[in-house]
Amino acid sequence: MEALKGVNILDFTHVQSGPTCTQLLAWFGANVIKIERPGGGDITRSQLRDIEEVDSLYFTMLNHNKKSITLNIKDKSGKEVLEDLIKKSDVFVENFAPGTIERMGYGWDEIQKINPKIILASVKGFGPGPYEDCKVYENIAQCAGGAASTTGFLDGPPLVTGAQIGDSGTGLHLALGIVTALFQREKSGKGQRVDVSMQDGVVNLCRVKLRDYQRLKSGPLNEYSQYGKGIPFTDTTPRSGNDSGGGQPGWILKCKGWENDPDAYVYFITQAPVWDKICRVIGKEEWIEDQGYSSPKARLDKLELIFNTIEEWTKTKSKYDVVSICDPLGIPCGPILSMKEIANDQSLKDTGTIVEVDHPVRGKYISVGCPIKLSDSKAEVSRSPLLGEHNDEVLRDILNYDEDKINKVKQSDAMK
Numbered sequence: 001m002e003a004l005k006g007v008n009i010l011d012f013t014h015v016q017s018g019p020t021c022t023q024l025l026a027w028f029g030a031n032v033i034k035i036e037r038p039g040g041g042d043i044t045r046s047q048l049r050d051i052e053e054v055d056s057l058y059f060t061m062l063n064h065n066k067k068s069i070t071l072n073i074k075d076k077s078g079k080e081v082l083e084d085l086i087k088k089s090d091v092f093v094e095n096f097a098p099g100t101i102e103r104m105g106y107g108w109d110e111i112q113k114i115n116p117k118i119i120l121a122s123v124k125g126f127g128p129g130p131y132e133d134c135k136v137y138e139n140i141a142q143c144a145g146g147a148a149s150t151t152g153f154l155d156g157p158p159l160v161t162g163a164q165i166g167d168s169g170t171g172l173h174l175a176l177g178i179v180t181a182l183f184q185r186e187k188s189g190k191g192q193r194v195d196v197s198m199q200d201g202v203v204n205l206c207r208v209k210l211r212d213y214q215r216l217k218s219g220p221l222n223e224y225s226q227y228g229k230g231i232p233f234t235d236t237t238p239r240s241g242n243d244s245g246g247g248q249p250g251w252i253l254k255c256k257g258w259e260n261d262p263d264a265y266v267y268f269i270t271q272a273p274v275w276d277k278i279c280r281v282i283g284k285e286e287w288i289e290d291q292g293y294s295s296p297k298a299r300l301d302k303l304e305l306i307f308n309t310i311e312e313w314t315k316t317k318s319k320y321d322v323v324s325i326c327d328p329l330g331i332p333c334g335p336i337l338s339m340k341e342i343a344n345d346q347s348l349k350d351t352g353t354i355v356e357v358d359h360p361v362r363g364k365y366i367s368v369g370c371p372i373k374l375s376d377s378k379a380e381v382s383r384s385p386l387l388g389e390h391n392d393e394v395l396r397d398i399l400n401y402d403e404d405k406i407n408k409v410k411q412s413d414a415m416k
């Protein structure tokens, strides 16, 4: 039995943040109906296309397990269909630019009049304040949420990360807000608003960096490698390169083949309890008893030398060999995996995190399945819908319109 079976979600989302949220809910069994503008639909259907006239991977990989109907909300009959759908839905999700949903006539006050039990879930770039009217995309959120200023190397500019923490991260936050509001509605009988701003989502994920900002008032941050190098701190959290961020120093080290393979690297952590094992495996037994190396504190000003020495050893092995040697010894390390390696990783395929999906127009492609595993609600990934594929089904089976009414809607401008 799927966990969210019977929950009806009206998915008025587009691009990435909103669609990732509703895709998760669909994987948990919710009935997700995506409303798209007639003609082109979600803009991502045609963005970054790799095959002409075929829904892009951008769209297909963010909209699995959903139904699609086309509806022009600026048309009178389109509005009527939308309002009928709102009456039948538990949740209405949107991520339009600030003010858009209100201009359409479906702000919180209006939507509640149509269905008092509905939950209205929205993503915006910023919460209330000076930037509340701004349109926002991924990298803006990463920058305004504190991620970019704390990512990169000390002597370089701020950097954005490949992980879509602004879009997909906010989608995750929104999904949690929605299921929490559904849970509360079981007791209160009332709907509520769920608002997540992309800036807030990124700030939440940068929590430890705000921790470090405050720790600076009590002195330098000794787990940052700049401390060991004697470089002074300013009054805010610096960029820390590949430092591990926790109390156990770590760094990215070259492995065999690094000269030609940009991903021949391993992340290596010099965890204190296994220091003796690290010394033995790299052939530096003398460091075990040496007062200058034997304690984490003594090692702080020598981390660069230590990692360079470990790297001389890792450079003689493949990243996989480094992990197979270190893992049994309890030394924390992990390979730098490329997207090609991830796409072909058998264990990720076995758990359903990497899936192959068949699409009637595109053919087979690889995607990311549900990363959250519920033992009683297994997420099966099914393909994304074609534009308007479920127009008839939704009008007939969900709204129970008769043939006459269906024809009238289809002849109007509602779905064209």
Ligand code: CAO
Binding pocket: 014, 015, 016, 017, 018, 035, 036, 037, 038, 071, 072, 073, 074, 095, 096, 097, 098, 100, 103, 104, 123, 124, 125, 134, 135, 136, 137, 138, 167
């Ligand atoms: N029927 C009729 N009109 C529709 C429609 C439909 N089914 N679907 C969309 N529209 C119209 C809207 O009414 C709006 O028209 P008006 O401006 O005349 O009211 C128009 O389409 C554009 O919608 P939008 O303002 O959301 O889109 P945009 O391209 O201008 O901005 C984005 C895109 C992503 C910057 C903006 O939606 C946004 O800031 N969203 C919130 C933050 C967010 O989620 N960002 C993540 C995006 S992924 O990186």
